[in-house]
Structure formats: C-alpha cells, structure tokens
Amino acid sequence: MIAERREQGEVPAAALRCIAVVPAHNEERTVASVVAEIKSFDPHFEVVVIDDGSTDGTAEAARHAGAEVVSLPYNLGIGGAVQTGLQYAHKNGFDIAVQVDGDAQHDPLEIPKILGPILEGKAELVVGSRFLGEGEYEPPLSRLLGIKVLSRVVSLLVGKRITDTTSGFRALNRQAISLFAADYPHDYPEVEATVLVFRHRLRLVEVPVHMRLRGAGTSSITFWRSAYYMLKVMLALFVGLFRRYPTPQEGP
Amino acid sequence: MSPFRVSIVAAVAALVLLVVIFELIRSRRLQERYAMLWLLTGLVILVLGLWRGLLSRIANLVGIAYPPSALFVLAALFILLLLLHYSTVISKLSDQNRMLAQRLALLETRVRREDSDSSGK
Numbered sequence: 455m456i457a458e459r460r461e462q463g464e465v466p467a468a469a470l471r472c473i474a475v476v477p478a479h480n481e482e483r484t485v486a487s488v489v490a491e492i493k494s495f496d497p498h499f500e501v502v503v504i505d506d507g508s509t510d511g512t513a514e515a516a517r518h519a520g521a522e523v524v525s526l527p528y529n530l531g532i533g534g535a536v537q538t539g540l541q542y543a544h545k546n547g548f549d550i551a552v553q554v555d556g557d558a559q560h561d562p563l564e565i566p567k568i569l570g571p572i573l574e575g576k577a578e579l580v581v582g583s584r585f586l587g588e589g590e591y592e593p594p595l596s597r598l599l600g601i602k603v604l605s606r607v608v609s610l611l612v613g614k615r616i617t618d619t620t621s622g623f624r625a626l627n628r629q630a631i632s633l634f635a636a637d638y639p640h641d642y643p644e645v646e647a648t649v650l651v652f653r654h655r656l657r658l659v660e661v662p663v664h665m666r667l668r669g670a671g672t673s674s675i676t677f678w679r680s681a682y683y684m685l686k687v688m689l690a691l692f693v694g695l696f697r698r699y700p701t702p703q704e705g706p
Numbered sequence: 707m708s709p710f711r712v713s714i715v716a717a718v719a720a721l722v723l724l725v726v727i728f729e730l731i732r733s734r735r736l737q738e739r740y741a742m743l744w745l746l747t748g749l750v751i752l753v754l755g756l757w758r759g760l761l762s763r764i765a766n767l768v769g770i771a772y773p774p775s776a777l778f779v780l781a782a783l784f785i786l787l788l789l790l791h792y793s794t795v796i797s798k799l800s801d802q803n804r805m806l807a808q809r810l811a812l813l814e815t816r817v818r819r820e821d822s823d824s825s826g827k
Contacts, residue, residue, distance in 0.1 A: 527805045640739070682742075689745070690738045693731045 470549040470573075472496070474565075475539030476503045476521070477532055477622075478556025482511040488554060489519035491562040502542050503556065506535040512556070532622070533643035537634060540626070544635035551626045560623040564663050568625040571659040578630040578656035581648070582623035582663035600680055604645055604687070611691060612652040616660065619645045623663055630656055642687050649691060653699040716755025724748040743791060747784050754780075 474492045478485045489501050503516035507529035516523045524538055536553060543551040550572060554560050564582065571577040585605075593601065604619045622644060626634065633654055639646035651658050727744050730736035736744075754761055754777065765776035 527809045528802050640737070686738050686742060689731075689741070693728065693738070696728075696732050 471500075471547065472498065472550045472552065472569075473500045473502060473543045473546075473548040474552045474554055474562075475536065475543060476501060476516070476554050476556045477506060477535035477539065478503055478508065478512050478516065479506040479529060479532075479535070480508045480510050480512060481556040482508070482515045484558040485512050485556045486515040486519040488556055488558050488562070489516055489521040492554065492565070493520055495562045495565060499552075500548070502539055504535040504539045506530055506532070531641055533638055533640045536622075536643065537638035540631050540638070541635045544631050548631065549628055551631050553622060553624045553626070555622045559666050561664060561666055564623075565625075567661045567663060568623065571661065572625050572627050576657065577659035578627050579651050579658045580625040581618060581621050581644075581658065581660050583618035583621055583660040584663065584665045585617040586660060586662035596677055597680065600684055603684070607688070607691065608645060608648055611649050611695070612658075614652075614658075616648060616658075618660065619648055621663075639690065642683050645687050646690050646694065649694060650699075653694070653697075713755055713758060717752055720748050720752035720755055723751065740795075743788055747788070750780070750784070 476485065476488055476492075481488075485503060489503065492499055492501050501521040503512075503521045503523050505513040505516065505523055505525040507526050513523050513525050522542075524542060526535065526538065530538070539553070540551060550569065552565055552568065554562060554565075560582065568580045568582050571580045585601075592598075601618075601620060605616055608619045609616045620642065624644075630651065633651070633656065634647065637650065639650070648658065724745065727736065727741055727748060731738060731741050761776055762773045764780070765771075765773040768776065768779075770776045770779065
C-alpha cells in the first residue's frame, strides 16, 4: 500500500527506500570506513557491499561495519560486481540506489548532490563528475588523455556534453536500476552504460563532485591495459550503435 | 587466376569474415573481449590481400624463398595464438565452474540443515 501511495507521489522523499551499493575488491583497509561514513551520513540507507572475490578481509570488515555483504565466488570485475548490487536493489524493491566505490575515493557527504536531480524527478541516472569545476583531481597524463578521448566520443554519441565517463559515483532511480539489473556492460562499464542510458531514452545528469585520494591500494589500470580497454570500449560503443533498444517501462 | 583477382577474392573473404564477426557481436553471441583477436585476424587477411608486396617483404625478411609459404606460416601462427588463448579461457572457466559447484553444494547443505532444524522444533 505504501508502494502504491509512493508511486502516486504522496509519500515524501524521506520515505523512499535507499540503498548504497559498494563494490569492493581487496579493500579491507577502506571498506569499513566507507560503510560507516554512509551509515553516519544517513542511518536509513541500507548498505550492501559486493565483495568481488576478495582474497583479504574485505567481507568481514564490511560485515562488522554493519553492511549487508554479498560475496561473489570469484572476481567478476567491476561491471559484474555493480550489476550484482543493482540486482539486489531491484529484487528487494529499492527506490533509489547510490553507487559508492569501496576504496574511499568518493565522499559520502556528497551523496545529497547526486541524489538531488533524482528526488526532483529530473533524471533517472545522476553521475558525480570530477571534471565539472569543483574537483582538483589531476590524473596522470596518459589517463587524462584516455578520459578526454572517451568523453569526446561519448558526448558525440549521445548528443550532450558528458565530462566524466568513468566515474563510479552515481545515483539511480527505479527505472535505471531495473535497466542495469538486466543489462550492464563488462570491464569499463561506466562508459558503455552512459550511452546505454541514452539509447533507452533515460535522462542522465552530471553534477560536480570532489575526488579524494585513494585510501589504500593502487589503481589496477596500467598503460597497456588501458590501451587495450580503450580499443575494446570503442568497439563496444561502435557495435552498440547498431543494436535496437527498447524503452523500459516503470517497473513494479 | 591473375594476382589481381586473387587480391580481390582474399579481400572479399576478409570482409565477409569481418561482417560475420560484427554481426555476432551485435547479436550478443560474441563478447567484445573474444572478438578482438578475430578482428585482428580479419584485418591482417584484408591487409595482406590488398597489399601484395607486404607478403614478399615479410617472406624476404624471415628468409622464406616462396612468399605463399610465409602466408601459411603466418596463418598457422594466428591459429596457434587463438588456440592458446582459448586454452587459457577454458582453464579459467573450469576453475570458476568448480568454485560455483562447491559454493552451491555447501549452500545446499546449509539450507537443508536449517530446514531440518526448524522443522524438528
């Protein structure tokens, strides 16, 4: 009954069920603080940590911090991990999902920024962009080049300026959750997902966010790997242009 | 057949291969990560088909007297590479399959025990 009233817009935003999806692969040193920060930001947030085949104490650390933990039997990669979290959100009827990386590079205090456009009904997917003026984030040159090229290509494909195609700090409403629960790309998923959202006629809004330095661990992306992924993402984007996409309906 | 016609036939065959790969990716029967090697293969055939001199040059470089032999060497190399790639993929898949079976079996045992525990009360 609450669900019905909610759909008719009678229940205020505070009554919406929100979940934070935290993908984590060997992040035992940071995942607990990420969970704790989200919980202290808003105790009504349910937090689900997707332990992507970690070989360290990530799952235990997250569980101790009060998160629900879904442990994948082996490493699926960021795409598979995030999709698992969104499937969890979809199956359990959450209204809004926020994706926050387990390495503490995103500041949970900025969650309201990425929630804003969704609560106002202006977007189905909100992406926290590191390149919209607020950030002092300066990636290494080779990576900056890749980021620039990708944002150009994606902007061209979707017909709207997209500044950050690889940000993993995002908020999704029901429609976006159900789309990604059913269809989410692999390795560099955010890039393809951005285009996918537009192909399904959903609205994407970027908001400026800060980027903290990596808490622990190093980025797993090396130069040759990036070059390979760039090629692969380009191939996927190109082929994706020739697929037909249905416009999803608002699901139950 | 004249060399020109051979070029055309090779190029058309390569193009057909590329189109088939493209369609397989589009219809989601082939993932991009496995398509990359195939696309490379198709492109190499296409380039070698159109650029006749390249094959003789490669043959000269590695000391093969008869250029078409170089083509076979190259083709064999590619096939070896693809097969090796598949071997690693199959190894990973069987490993993951084993993990899935173990997790499922343990889970089933736990669920059964919990079921009998709750019905015994």
